[in-house]
Amino acid sequence: MKVVSGMREKRDKDLAQIKKGLQEANLTEAEVIVRGAVHSIRDMGEFLFLVLRRYDGILQCVAEKTGENTLPELREGMTVEVSGRVRQEERAPGGIELAAEGIRLLSQPEPDSAMPLPIGKRKLSASLEKRLSLRPVELRNLEERAVFRIQEGLVRGFREFLHQQHFTEIRTPKLVAGNAEGGNDSGGANVFRLEYFGKRAFLAQSPQFYKQMLVGVYDRVFEVAPVFRAEKHNTIRHLNEYTSMDLELGYLDCFEELMELEQAMLAFTMDLLRKEYARELSLLQVKLPDVSRIPAVRFEEAKRLVSERYGRPMKAPYDLEPEEEHLIGRYIKEEYGSDLVFVTHYPSKKRPFYTMDDPEDSRLTLSFDLLFGGMEITTGGQRIHDYRQQVEKLIARGMNPEEFADYLMAHQNGLPPHGGLGIGLERLTMKLLRRENVRETTMFPRDVTRLRP
């Protein structure tokens, strides 16, 4: 019987291995075999410049058209194995170039069809609608794929930092019997419904209930997972399915600890990006924000400041309108040089039923949002941990505690003082990369009109 034990050595090398090989042997050139996709071809008459696209970057190959080389007819989208001599070449991307001696075809695109986008170009000039419809191919563009490498880094930063802080990663259900944000005024309307073996089920709008239950088990928990909102908004900042990076922290002394945790997480993540995603940051020409000091301003003060500074009348007294968020961002940038700002103590009326009211003024809550570039990317706050207090607040809002029996089981049997936050991953990516539309930083966005690809 055959036995599987260990991974075979592949004869092709990755770019780091090649560079290391050259350096260690102190060679200016060496024989190598490399694989990749044909990203672009430039015909120079007697020879071709062939750029291979690989997970670890691009490699420029030079293939002479004459002589003894076996050169198949090359097209973009083919995948090939190139053998030849690699040499240091300052003018080539990554500082090395491969003089191709043999090219073996591994796979090819459909011969009768043309690439729908010039993915080999640096910038794609097509409309966002067209680009999104062609995502399976469009993401092969080097800048486009770099966006989601950065996004991977953001998720890794969140997870690795919280792991160091002794958080446990949880997996909570997305099919639920009740509406997790039931206390929110608009909660009933923006939830997806489906039939579940003769019962009605909902798609989870957030892991809120579950992370609170589990803070009673693990003290500190997090989850990175999809959430679903049936909102009819069709704006540059709304998605109907997005990735929420959620955490919940037990044994809080005050809700400010949550902001401190988020600031420290962001600092850790920016360091991780600098260290491990330098190629992508450079390709996208991203300047990372300074997150070492993030101002925090109270809701009422923020409203007053922007009203005074920019002469904008306050309309919605209990919430921040998108334009107000934008102006707060602008004010903080002008006054403090920061791209980020915490807004704290939101009015109780506009926060969900599980939010802890401010003991100093019960019209307010121990809650916050984090704005980045004038857009909310995080909502967080301290939660009610006491059973009776939570039941009373539900009743005061005209809600029925019996409908929340599973959730309240946690409070009933004791929960530590706790709070948490949720970060919209696609919005964070959007603001970090200074994109104009959250769809640009979503691999396969879902909105009111888009369910494909």
Place this chain on the structure above:
Amino acid sequence: MKVVSGMREKRDKDLAQIKKGLQEANLTEAEVIVRGAVHSIRDMGEFLFLVLRRYDGILQCVAEKTGENTLPELREGMTVEVSGRVRQEERAPGGIELAAEGIRLLSQPEPDSAMPLPIGKRKLSASLEKRLSLRPVELRNLEERAVFRIQEGLVRGFREFLHQQHFTEIRTPKLVAGNAEGGNDSGGANVFRLEYFGKRAFLAQSPQFYKQMLVGVYDRVFEVAPVFRAEKHNTIRHLNEYTSMDLELGYLDCFEELMELEQAMLAFTMDLLRKEYARELSLLQVKLPDVSRIPAVRFEEAKRLVSERYGRPMKAPYDLEPEEEHLIGRYIKEEYGSDLVFVTHYPSKKRPFYTMDDPEDSRLTLSFDLLFGGMEITTGGQRIHDYRQQVEKLIARGMNPEEFADYLMAHQNGLPPHGGLGIGLERLTMKLLRRENVRETTMFPRDVTRLRP
């Protein structure tokens, strides 16, 4: 304006800090402050044994009932801050004990209700149904919560190994316009449907299409995310929502590389568990399987071997019945001492339309399952990368290639030879921990009758 910059120092300590503090100062006792939930109380007459439950383990406290101590009336489920002198004590769990001098109450359970389960006991004797209904509290049992710490370790092993192997983490949509496993005979029936702004949408049964598209972008991709199956099976091994650990690998030379990758990933993961989850492994008395050498047997041979050895007539010629999987597991354990076995070359009839047929015998496929303890935990295989070949196979199966236009866009514009696999996280956890029912290793399971909590 306030500024958020760095995390405050907390006056309470974690257990590792306390032990390190004692060792470094070469002390036998020291003043500390510790927080935790009251896990159990044992009244010894003049004093109490109070066990605190914390994310990092349990801590035994001794509280005298008399003297100058401020001792509130203690109940299970309270959370407290205990100050006192910690000392080395071999008989205590973790080797240290805290002589409580002050106990401050942080939160408390509802005074009028009793714990629905004796969570302080080592084993819970309640039925699985009852335990699942009480999950928000039941998971506070030390053994139960350890199950999902191990599960966290399995996910970390998968991700960290693949990250080292230069895979990119992807995020694919769970709301989809088409049925990802459309080619499967039963694909149409077991998918959840919902209304999506006047259109029909489905919940993704797998990220299959997306990971293949993205192998054309990043060469190597993975995702750990929920998948949804509307199967009506109510068995010990089926869930209607589960976590799939998926990967797709480009530039394959042969499909056996996928099994080698999985074996190496499992070896890495078992090492990670040994190093970082020793407390949980010991609590659950888990003996990790030897995954250093995993036998691989062809489908037809496996069927023949168990039929000969155990005298079981072969009924379904194109698939393995659960009992056959069980017997293959038994055979391999008896003959080779391995808990795991790869079964390869499944018949084409029972594999989805994207599976690569075996060029040596087109009735078979370049595919495999991994069985663990006689149960399938992984399905994988090489995929068709050529556009025309894929279109022809779709047509031969009576399917309409136009319905797969988004997916086929990737093939049409060139994909490397590739393959991948998916691992059911809850089943892997179940087999590793030798549990009898996959619901036991799912935090909040979803089955035909269960949608709560």
